Amino acid sequence: MADITKSRTDTPTLWVERVHPAVWALGLVMLFMPAFANGFWLFQVFGWTFILGMIALSLMFLAGYGGMVSLIQMTVAALGGYGVAILGPSGVAQISLGLPWWLYVPLAIAIAALFATLVGALAVRTEGIYTIMITLAMASAFFYFTRQNYGIFNGYSGFNLVVPPQLFGVDWRQPVPFYYLTLGCAALAYAAVVYVARSPFGLALQGTRDNPRRMAALGFNVTAHRIAAYTFAGAIAAVGGILLVWQNAQIAPGTAGLPAVFDILVIAVVGGLRRPSGAFVGAFIYVLLRTFSPDVLTAFGLSNERFKMLIGFGFLAMVVFSPDGVLGLWDRWRARAGRRDPLTGKERG
């Protein structure tokens, strides 16, 4: 009832005005990035950021809205990549089926989402740290399986020469097209997560996160909501995985090895698990570290292979000092700044 009276008194605002100006600025910068960034930045830094961001976004959706920290997301992404390599054309002609792109891309996403659903169906039987353990065990089982299996996954060497299809006469592995491809996919995934989080399904999912027993008493099927969340997150991760394969042009068991699995968790946690934008912030930080830490380490006289230690220590520091990630730091800084009076600089009462 209160809402009706409120809407009558308030002047209606356009949705354009409700978005923060900084977001518009960021969107414009992203859109016109190719005008002032070179190919390396577009392809290697931003392309990779958007891809890892999408995979981390799927983890953020499960962990932030569903309360399920799943370490299977990188594996689902890798399965999507393997799906493209196996169903579509690749350098390993005796395994790859070479289907047309409009068939193998949806099929790869569907297979990966189905796999995520199955894993979810097993994982939702457990809670909290048990979920981590079980998804981690399944992720490493997938890694060892792809390494042993030569019939389908081509074992240790994996697949090479997996490139995106030449659609509309554009080579999608060129920096500018690839930048827009990943930007578009990432934006779609972001919008989908934001939309689903506000839909009845997303609200019910957040309800099961906060109090599963009460939601069950209200008549919601908690298990089904959780499994559906795995399916949705799996589809997003699969798109990220396909783009990752197209970027590297190859896929091997190491793509879904435990270091990669942990990296996705690191990205999501460093960015912050509360909001979808955290995944991309974390991915950007990770990619910057990954790309430029060798130079920094060499400058300090260390071997440039020690970047993993740097990332590990960064993650440790983040978990110890700010469990809700960079965005949490930002929120707290804003809250502290907001309490100060802008004129006198003293804290408000």
Add this chain to the structure above:
Amino acid sequence: MQRYIQRNPVWSAVLALLLAVLLWLVLAPWSQGMEDVLGRKRVFLNAVFSGITLGALYFLVASGFTLIFGLMRNVNLAHGSLYLLGGYIGFEVSEATGSWLLAFPVVFVLIAVLGLLLQHQVFRRMEGQELRQTMVTIGLSVVLADVMLWIWGGQSYTIFLPDWLSGPMTLPIISGTGRGGEVVYLKFPMVRMAILFAAIVIGVAMWLVLNRTRLGMLIRAGVDDRDMLTATGIRIQYVFLAVFCFGAGMAGIAGIVGGSFQSLSPGEDTRFLLASLVVVIVGGMGSIPGAAIGALIIGLAEQIGLVYAPTYSVVFTFLIMAVVLAFRPQGLLGR
């Protein structure tokens, strides 16, 4: 045991039958028809015994993991790193001193002190925040893996055994018949039998400590209801320290054992982390007998799978875990 038989007569009968079939397969000489279907008996026996000894090694790694988990609700994902670190240090010690046995106490103490520091300095600060603790252990495993790669490089190491442990020993089990019809007995590496023996001794000792001493009583009480135990005035932090120390030390010792009859290389930490995870999920979290049964099942499945279906042996492990999760989410002996 008796209660279980009374409650589940059908399952007990099935289990007893399976056990009897396995025993008969191991002990009885195989007929020609059976060898045609199942392959050579020697191959089967080797797979079974390798599986049991691998299970013994898994038990050594997983027992500490399951105790730490059961008591502190801390999934120590750096457990595999402690295993590998113990192996490397054991290698250095046995190379430097020439004594294989000396490596065990040294490694146990060093890794236990590392565990002590971790529990006291890191995990204690975030008690009750299980997810955060788990993430810290992930960060630690990333850092430790890179430190070990830095120090010991990418090549693989094997710890040399003393003379009295190398070479085969003959077991009183018939593996087949020779050309002249004489009975051939199974030959099996001495070191693996020693590992099996050691694992059984350690397992029994742990069971005795847990069930017959005051410390064991505290640990069991802590696994069941930590808050209530604290409320009775027990200084639970000391119990935590003791258990973390012991679990870490066991992982280190298992590293020497694993480095002696297999090898040590950078991927091994995740391999044994996976093994501990699966063993603990299958056996039940926080239960030592559960870890023993889980380790035995996983070791057997892995080795028998490796012999009879090489490309799918990982899938067997995974299937066992999935089946257990589907029908008994708390693990075989979990509560």
